[in-house]
Amino acid sequence: MRIIFTEDYQQMSKKAADIVVSQIILKPDSVLGLATGSTPLGMYKQIVNTYKEGHIDFNEVTTFNLDEYYGLDKTNNQSYYYYMLENFFKNININMERVNIPNGTADDIEKECLDYERKIRNCGGIDLQVLGIGRNGHIGFNEPDLKFEALTHIVELDQQTIKDNSRFFDTIEDVPTKAISMGIKTIMRARKIVLLASGEEKADAIHGAIYGKITPELPASVLQLHPDVVFIVDKEAGSRL
């Protein structure tokens, strides 16, 4: 495991963007695992800037997002599909047929989850997975639990997560209570993982993930077992290390 300490959010975003950009330069047909939330917004901005300068081409890149809210349609401005389109995809030359985000309104959710896993496998697996982290140590929407959930599945969101994410919704009642998320095994199969964290409210989760015992009660702690993972933290998120 590698830890990169950065001064602030800006520098954290730049470091993460550099890793994604070099991945695409080295392997133009890379399969990227992508994350949402407020943390990677700066990273997406930086990658878009590099794209606009003409240094990278997304034409052959395939993407898989970590998760999506259950019950939110693509067109809902709180869906992760909408987030990805607005903050990233509409600003680069990605082929939208190579973009994969779980369908939160699929009729048969079980089938949606199985199909998602199959698609990842058929693309040869994820080369680089970007992660954020929840205050409770969740990755994707893998909430603290008694066991590590293996593959893409439907999850019941934690009260803490609903509360944390309510800042993006009009009222807390509007926050979906369920989501579809890649499982821990899906994430751990990625060849390389980069996790970003910014702000003091992430300091405990980051400390636990890196130095704590490996437990599904702090899902990110499983990353200690991954052979190629880098944590990029700003001063506040890294303050307990």
Ligand code: GLP
């Ligand atoms: C959300 C997402 C996660 C994200 C996390 C942190 O619930 N499902 O993928 O990493 O919460 O979000 P933020 O970056 O806004 O703190």
